[in-house]
Amino acid sequence: MPSRVPTALWAQQFQRPSACKTSLQDQIRQMLVAAILDGQLPSDAALPSSRELADQLGVARNTVVLAYQLLVEEGYLISRERSGHFVNPKMLEGLRDFAPESPVVATNDAGPATRPVWRDRIAHPPSEQRNIVKPANWQNYAFPFIYGQFDQSLFPANDWRECCMKALSVMEIRNWAPDLIERDDESLIQQIRTRVLPRRGVFAMPDEIVITNGCQQALYLIADLLCDADTTVGFENPGYPDARNIFENRKARLLPLAVDSNGISPDAQGDSFARCNYVYVTPSHQCPTTATMPIERRRALLDRATQHDFVIIEDDYESENTFSGTPHPALKSLDKADRVIYVGSLSKTFAPGLRLGYVVGPRELIRELRALRRLMVRHPVAYIQRAFATFLALGHHDALLRRLAHAYSERSQALMAALANHLPEVRYVQVTGGASCWVEGPPWLDAARLAADAQAASVLIEPGNVFFMNDDEGRRYFRMGFSAIPLDKIEPGVRALAQCVRAQQPTS
Template sequence: MGKLSPLRSTDGHTTLLPSSDILFWNSHFQEIDRSGTFLQLQIRQMIVTAIEDGRLPLGMRMPSSRDLASLLKVSRNTIVIAYEQLVDQNFLVARERSGYFVTGLPKQIAGYRDSGPPSVRAEQSRWTERFALRPSAFRNIVKPLDWQNYPYPFIFGQFDPTLFPTNDWRESARAAMSVPEINNWARDMIDGDDPALIEQLQRQVLPRRGIRARSDEIMMTIGAQHALYLIAKLFVTRETSVGMEDPGYPDARNIFGMLTSNVIPLRVDEEGLVPDEAFERCALAYVTASHQCPTAVTMSLERRRKLLAIAKAKNILLVEDDYESELIPEGNDLPPLASLDRDQNVLYVGSLSKVLAPGLRLGYVVAPAPVIRELRALRRLMLRHPPLNNQRVAALFIGLGHYRTHLHQVARVLFERARLLDQLLPKALPTCRWTRAAGSTSYWVSCPTGTDATRLADSARAEGVVIEPGDVFSIREDDTSHCFRLGFSSIRTDRIEPGMKRLGAVLSGT
């Protein structure tokens, strides 16, 4: 037996455990967040994970509640509650006068583990031969998962804790947990959506963009990207000619590229997508008119009308991604293509995630009723409908007036950040050019020819500054390899100036 070590729990109990046992059990609880809440839930989850991946085998005796409480320096009640819950869930069994034992069946049974895993290369080769496609090989926007740990995150469209309406969202979530509300959203809607959320979109969200739609012309999705995938699956075959803004949104390009070999790059200028001969050859075209992704320029009203006229004459279906509607009240708001369309040639994709938080994953499609009917049938085959509890919380959030208040508060903060960057950019990046249309929350920065923006981003990250290299936005990487996107919705206002100074110093040193 190993050396005995004294341990004391929060209730003063002292116990002795072999040192080897301390090391073993500590290894299962290394990720516990003592500064966080719900320690009991964290402990349960870690035990379940250890059981399911085979680290706690069937029949193994768990430490007593006192011993584990001493080891983790938590109250004994926390461990007792966790153990009792795991017994109820059949992960543990309690034996009188003996303690708690593992009873849940691990995913990796002993016979499989003892046989030895195949080599990584052989395993990869085995599966690669079976794949119908390789989405992991696509070029995607890459952001560090721990971007919030960097002091100067100039990235686009991510969660800013200082702007999230925590109290208002909690009120809406609590209201959605009442018994009458649970009775509304707990049922299976098959291919339907929460009628309360559809109604709020009709009343308060879409009218802000000049769009009027019937309830049978709206469908909820799990984010705007899900909407794009459904639309592509419904309309695109291997021969369909799909127009993509170039530079443009990489995920949309990848979605369409999976389904057709005929993706046509469409030129972009200071007014957005150019409706030239290449555009006229398209059967479907993806458009970001309000703020072109990633250049952030706004399509003029004259260009919008011309685009719609050509789409009507050439029978082109337009997919309008209004991913960033006017969050910042600057200048005159231009109507989206969908509000100008009189010929039902526009499928409108919107999102609540950009306004609130990307983790919310609530988007929507506005389209003619026959299109929505088919999209619902297609969505049903994938996931039926987005979770109704989340839909009801969002409906209450909008209906209680929190949505309008939140937009006003966010607009004020983002406007302040934009004005500050307008002043700092010429000083910090004097050799660069940039574009940002009114209302956008990012700048598209073009560095001097020969600059490698990917290398710049790597060097900047070492200094705590996160930016998004631009090569991924173009079909040909070299076209925008000297560019990067500079977002400001996710960085605190007081960190913008020191962050820009660091970025400028890094650029001047490359």
Template sequence: MASISEHHIFLSEDSNVGLQTRLKDAITRAIWDGRFSPGDRLPATRALAKHLGISRITVSLAYDSLLASGYIEAVARSGYFVAADAPNRHDAVRPIPASKGDRLDWVKRLGDPPPSLGGQAKPADWRRYRYPFIFGEPDVKRFPVDDWRDCVRRALGKRHFEQIADDASDRDDPFLVEQIVRRSVSGRGVAASVEEVLVTAGAQNALSLAVQVLFGRNGGVVAMEEPGYPELRNLLDHAGLGIQAVPVDRNGLCVDKIPQGIDAVFVTPSHQAPTGATMPMERRRALLERAEADDFLIIEDDYDYETSYSAPSLPALKSMDQRGRVIYIGSFSKSIFPGLRLGYLTADATFVDHARAIRTLSERHPPGLTQRTVAYFLSEGHYNSHSRRMRMRMARRNAVLREALAKHNLTPALARATGGTTLWLRGPEALDGDALTADLREQSVLVEPGSAFYTRFDAPKNRLRLGFATIETALIADGVALIADAVRAQLR
């Protein structure tokens, strides 16, 4: 047993966390890491408070919290000591006393892990890059944090806490479902009932549930866009489905290229992923007619409809669906922030019942606090206000990016788009976009290689996707200049 000096306790510099929490976390980490051992005596509250330059009551409250969690214990007239049974890393991660040759060969049993993220996935440290032309990350500096914080406080109010703390079994927050029906899908022209909506952990979870409901045990053949969403392709492949790649043009999925004998079509009609093309009304009607004639289903991923700024959003395919063939998937991850992991699907009530049952077997339901917070964010009008401001910013950045590209004789594949947060760039035939992506990282520029969006092995290499939701408007021109320099250097 030893006495712990107050000089061995350090507070983090994170000003967003209170002093009491920072002190508690510092002592907890020291015990967990084994730097403070069971029986060690902690500094007196007065001495530690003086050393850290904080109030004695703050130290006392931190010690009380550590007492309640079992990390320390109090001894009358002696002080505070690290508890004999305090959790630590050594006990929690005890090595297995077996030789390497005796261990189970998991590689032989499982094989290689299935592909999950596509080749376009951004690096984990993307924030350190000065010019992040990437997709899927919001402009967090302009997010209405105060409004969001107010919604969290309301969700945590006493009259709601019992509901969000209870085990909701397979149920969703009725307030959120009501808001989705009234303020989300209704804005896409979809007249849905609450029985036809299921809350999901983002759009990817909704896609996964749709695949499990439709093809769980029977398999099948599906069509998806080429180029298309890589994570969807990986999902379909992992499910053992036959995948038919259908080309896209400036109007989205080519309906006349859909092969015979398929069971479902996955499509992104609002802003095709990755080209950004918007499917016009004539082609939407043609797709629905083809689905009726060939008896296949349509899974509509409407991931980015909120960012339509150069023209009004067209009605969703689901709004034109008279037979219940369309499964509509929406997400708050792009419009609020991706870490939220909240989305929804809208379909026939029978389909929703099946999806709910499968969801219950894995995650039961998305977190109640998250659901209720988003419900308030919608009902108070914050979501609509935020989306309106976001559309204005994206329209401006789109224009700045196009102007910068034109200055360097780089032309987007679509001369004009109705919205979105990316541009699909088609370079000279000799351009190697994969190599260019690697070269640009050395100059603190992040772009997405277009080849990652294709199924075939001989995918064109001269495509890039440039996102502009994250990069500051003032940095776009300089970033494009670096891209243009790298293109010229490679072609030389």
């Protein structure tokens, strides 16, 4: 006869977590599954009736009924007419198949075991590279002026949910559930070709596009495929730290290219280009200054690429985020000789956690990038690709960009006004797009110290030194993002930051 677990055990096992954000039904299912898989419930054990368990947990009976039904469908429980619900013995039998018959005792007659010294085995620890650092709990700060995070109030939850549900339909599942191996979702490639790239003046065939897990993986694939110790990469200074770290990780030599208010100047680089195999640029919104490279400079850069036989890696991470509503033509759109490898993002303005990016380039290069990607992750999650393709096809992405342009334009104006009012001693780059403002403090300012002091006052900013190849060059610079901070928090946040700046100001 099946054993019935004492009521006291249920009361102990199924205490409702106080700060849990999942539904009660999901909490009950999770706790039941944990009890079964951890071996706390014997084979064929009888569970309380739905009414009894609901009374013990203080929840509605229907909540327990639905939890039981789902666990029956998943095979954890068995429902017996007029008898109730019981632990499925087959579930526990499956667990026993993987359990050792007896404990394995490690012996070593030669003396104490010697563990490997991992620090000596890792030649170039990535964790020791200089990176942008953001608190994991940034949402708990009153004034998060950080870049690359999303604002929940602007997230199109209903639109995205609709697209996810469509991707879960019976007819759609067969399109993304199989292993695509080296392929990408064809509908997403088509949407990028016809809806995304033409806005940037870029036209490409399907075999000239590959999907990646964000721009980050795109840059890593490119560097892994093309760079070694004999490669020289011209790199914006200041520039994107993660891209710099990726190239350095592949042993490439980095050649700093100075940046002014219009990005890098081809005419001011001297013989630097003659030494480059590749040049990495962010022409639409230079990282971190947000400067936009004029069309004349873009053409001049392409001319230098032909003249000195180097290839340009164009990181267009923030191309869609422009307040005018019309993105700047990409450098790739002017390329007539396949000298530009174009890297774009689909999720930067939407939800950075989705990690969706792509590379556009010559088909010979894209073929090898696909083969290399296969060795790393096969392909980005096909379900997400299919859902985002639907998001693009239904026009949700275009509508989101319009909302973001309006919201970010308001926030940038508020930020620049607050800086002018509360911090007249600093200089900043006029914001015309993107989601951040690059600020230069007075000569005496230590931005790293300022960031630490500001964090203690619940204000988050990003020190600028990490963007420079030489740490000392960026001592007085910092970046202020506004994608994740509400409009009404900007002015008081800058006011609080100003107090931290004043604390550093010399008295004499």
